[in-house]
Amino acid sequence: xxxxxxxxxxxxxxxxxxxxxxxxxxxxxxxxxxxxxxxxxxxxxxxxxxxxxxxxxxxxxxxxxxxxxxxxxxxxxxxxxxxxxxxxxxxxxxxxxxxxxxxxxxxxxxxxxxxxxxxxxxxxxxxxxxxxxxxxxxxxxxxxxxxxxxxxxxxxxxxxxxxxxxxxxx
Amino acid sequence: xxxxxxxxxxxxxxxxxxxxxxxxxxxxxxxxxxxxxxxxxxxxxxxxxxxxxxxxxxxxxxxxxxxxxxxxxxxxxxxxxxxxxxxxxxxxxxxxxxxxxxxxxxxxxxxxxxxxxxxxxxxxxxxxxxxxxxxxxxxxxxxxxxxxxxxxxxxxxxxxxxxxxxxxxxxxxxxxxxxxxxxxxxxxxxxxxxxxxxxxxxxxxxxxxxxxxxxxxxxxxxxxxxxxxxxxxxxxxxxxxxxxxxxxxxxxxxxxxxxxxxxxxxxxxxxxxxxxxxxxxxxxxxxxxxxxxxxxxxxxxxxxxxxxxxxxxxxxxxxxxxxxxxxxxxxxxxxxxxxxxxxxxxxxxxxxxxxxxxxxxxxxxxxxxxxxxxxxxxxxxxxxxxxxxxxxxxxxxxxxxxxxxxxxxxxxxxxxxxxxxxxxxxxxxxxxxxxxxxxxxxxxxxxxxxxxxxxxxxxxxxxxxxxxxxxxxxxxxxxxxxxxxxxxxxxxxxxxxxxxxxxxxxxxxxxxxxxxxxxxxxxxxxxxxxxxxxxxxxxxxxxxxxxxxxxxxxxxxxx
Numbered sequence: 088x089x090x091x092x093x094x095x096x097x098x099x100x101x102x103x104x105x106x107x108x109x110x111x112x113x114x115x116x117x118x119x120x121x122x123x124x125x126x127x128x129x130x131x132x133x134x135x136x137x138x139x140x141x142x143x144x145x146x147x148x149x150x151x152x153x154x155x156x157x158x159x160x161x162x163x164x165x166x167x168x169x170x171x172x173x174x175x176x177x178x179x180x181x182x183x184x185x186x187x188x189x190x191x192x193x194x195x196x197x198x199x200x201x202x203x204x205x206x207x208x209x210x211x212x213x214x215x216x217x218x219x220x221x222x223x224x225x226x227x228x229x230x231x232x233x234x235x236x237x238x239x240x241x242x243x244x245x246x247x248x249x250x251x252x253x254x255x256x257x
Numbered sequence: 258x259x260x261x262x263x264x265x266x267x268x269x270x271x272x273x274x275x276x277x278x279x280x281x282x283x284x285x286x287x288x289x290x291x292x293x294x295x296x297x298x299x300x301x302x303x304x305x306x307x308x309x310x311x312x313x314x315x316x317x318x319x320x321x322x323x324x325x326x327x328x329x330x331x332x333x334x335x336x337x338x339x340x341x342x343x344x345x346x347x348x349x350x351x352x353x354x355x356x357x358x359x360x361x362x363x364x365x366x367x368x369x370x371x372x373x374x375x376x377x378x379x380x381x382x383x384x385x386x387x388x389x390x391x392x393x394x395x396x397x398x399x400x401x402x403x404x405x406x407x408x409x410x411x412x413x414x415x416x417x418x419x420x421x422x423x424x425x426x427x428x429x430x431x432x433x434x435x436x437x438x439x440x441x442x443x444x445x446x447x448x449x450x451x452x453x454x455x456x457x458x459x460x461x462x463x464x465x466x467x468x469x470x471x472x473x474x475x476x477x478x479x480x481x482x483x484x485x486x487x488x489x490x491x492x493x494x495x496x497x498x499x500x501x502x503x504x505x506x507x508x509x510x511x512x513x514x515x516x517x518x519x520x521x522x523x524x525x526x527x528x529x530x531x532x533x534x535x536x537x538x539x540x541x542x543x544x545x546x547x548x549x550x551x552x553x554x555x556x557x558x559x560x561x562x563x564x565x566x567x568x569x570x571x572x573x574x575x576x577x578x579x580x581x582x583x584x585x586x587x588x589x590x591x592x593x594x595x596x597x598x599x600x601x602x603x604x605x606x607x608x609x610x611x612x613x614x615x616x617x618x619x620x621x622x623x624x625x626x627x628x629x630x631x632x633x634x635x636x637x638x639x640x641x642x643x644x645x646x647x648x649x650x651x652x653x654x655x656x657x658x659x660x661x662x663x664x665x666x667x668x669x670x671x672x673x674x675x676x677x678x679x680x681x682x683x684x685x686x687x688x689x690x691x692x693x694x695x696x697x698x699x700x701x702x703x704x705x706x707x708x709x710x711x712x713x714x715x716x717x718x719x720x721x722x723x724x725x726x727x728x729x730x731x732x733x734x735x736x737x738x739x740x741x742x743x744x745x746x747x748x749x750x751x752x753x754x755x756x757x758x759x760x761x762x763x764x765x766x767x768x769x770x771x772x773x774x775x776x777x778x779x780x781x782x783x784x785x786x787x788x789x790x791x792x793x794x795x796x797x798x799x800x801x802x803x804x805x806x807x808x809x810x811x812x813x814x815x816x
Binding site for chain 2: 098099100101103173175177178180184186187188189190191192193194197221222223224225226227228
């Protein structure tokens with residue numbers, strides 16, 4: 088059923104099948120805004136009120152403006168092109184990142200917990216993160232930006248399948 | 258002495274034997290405390306009676322402090338003894354302790370990962386042993402190690418045997434009857450094979466370390482202070498040893514440096530003999546399967562047992578500065594042992610020659626030798642990446658120095674430091690590149706990397722749970738990728754940087770057998786990973802998706 092090792096070696100990984108929700112772009116934007124927005128505001132205030140340090144607040148404003156644009160526009164759009172996910176009967180597979188891309192795959196036989204978690208921003212947007220953990224402290228797979236119904240359903244299904252797959256999960 | 262009045266309040270959760278009696282720690286702990294009190298009073302008494310130091314004089318204060326510290330410590334320890342009870346039920350090990358703040362703790366017996374026996378000289382004097390019961394990585398749930406400080410040697414061995422024998426948990430009669438287990442104990446401790454023994458010659462690997470200076474300075478200061486407080490003119494003595502004026506400033510520094518080095522090196526050598534004396538690494542018969550047992554220590558003895566069925570691999574770590582000595586630290590990759598503990602329970606050998614470490618590692622793993630295939634070097638692009646980083650790092654340091662020089666804080670000559678740094682950084686880049694290597698031999702992955710510590714990780718492929726491939730922008734340009742194999746054992750994951758991009762997939766496929774198979778395509782009919790197809794538009798999908806999921810509608814699938 089599975090290809091022979093030599094055959095497999097000459098193959099490449101295909102991207103996971105599904106994209107995340109388009110709303111995830113908004114989610115990543117909001118995250119960046121919350122992080123860099125205050126920075127920009129503070130440096131603008133410093134530029135206006137702190138005359139003693141004159142040339143430097145301008146540099147800070149420029150830097151945080153660049154950070155804001157990169158974080159709120161470039162990063163979310165880029166991430167949306169990269170982030171993909173897929174689950175099968177035997178494994179969970181996800182691709183994440185933007186400057187650094189990461190492919191993660193874990194067999195369901197090693198899965199310990201499957202949860203759909205929602206941060207405050209995600210609740211606001213109706214999104215959810217699927218969190219699949221294994222016995223390894225570094226082995227968790229987080230798939231963010233799913234529709235909350237999809238995430239809940241997949242979590243449910245994976246939990247059911249993971250119980251059926253033999254293995255002691257370590 | 259005190260009835261265990263709290264016992265009925267908290268029935269054991271394991272409902273097996275509510276009647277298991279609570280036990281005290283060994284009464285000999287009190288003797289230890291008495292001896293400690295007397296011993297700590299002794300210096301002050303000797304100073305008063307023998308040397309006739311006037312009471313109330315300043316010289317007596319350190320001794321009084323020492324005595325008070327010792328006696329109060331002993332009293333606290335005796336109180337702790339009086340208020341501590343433990344018991345072993347069918348399902349749990351429970352300990353109640355604390356004088357003012359009562360603490361009740363329990364560890365489920367099936368969670369127990371290791372039972373270690375430890376003894377300081379004061380324990381050994383009275384035939385006592387400290388038993389540490391660890392539940393592995395359950396620390397987050399408040400189930401970190403329980404220590405029974407202390408029980409008699411025979412009880413300690415019996416406890417160890419009993420707790421590591423999980424299958425018997427239901428069968429055996431409860432209410433610890435250590436005496437009856439003597440027979441199994443002697444049988445169980447005879448080693449099946451001794452893998453390594455103490456080698457005095459290995460002291461060379463332990464004599465040189467930065468710690469030599471820490472040790473020498475700390476020790477020297479302590480001696481200086483002690484002698485000074487008892488009226489010896491140390492400064493005058495040292496000043497009179499040599500004609501310092503004639504030697505000059507540089508000579509004095511050199512001699513001081515040499516003296517401190519010598520002192521520290523001797524200290525570390527002594528420490529090696531004290532810590533690793535009687536060392537033995539042996540495979541012993543456990544109650545289910547075999548255990549890897551290390552015993553070590555001349556004065557403070559330590560015995561650690563590691564369940565071999567939990568061992569997933571071995572890691573050899575060669576520190577950069579001692580590479581010329583071929584020195585190497587050896588540890589096992591196993592589940593349930595804390596890797597961050599100062600006691601380093603995973604280390605199975607003292608630092609020693611890499612040849613021995615490799616032999617022992619192969620014997621620990623058993624079966625096929627992981628060293629049969631020599632690791633394959635990584636592509637030249639990996640060297641280029643490291644050289645770039647080294648150059649960028651040097652440039653950053655140079656810019657920082659330039660900035661400080663421009664601000665007038667440093668002379669411009671400081672820039673030469675950056676110039677000197679560059680060849681060093683390039684050399685380090687080359688060494689780091691040479692360290693890279695990987696191989697798949699039989700059931701094992703062999704991954705080698707690291708600059709300061711070149712670590713060779715041998716990991717059982719069947720232990721890999723999550724497989725990760727990573728690619729940064731720069732790596733993508735250079736055609737490189739990093740692979741990490743995540744596992745439940747050891748540090749939780751082991752990284753292999755900068756493989757050839759095509760080879761990374763092959764390595765990942767071998768690392769986690771079967772996991773990636775459904776996601777592989779032939780390069781021609783499938784899209785390369787760079788391709789960002791719109792969802793659902795991809796034509797060639799080799800593995801029929803018996804899918805559990807889809808984002809839009811629930812597929813029929815198998816559920």
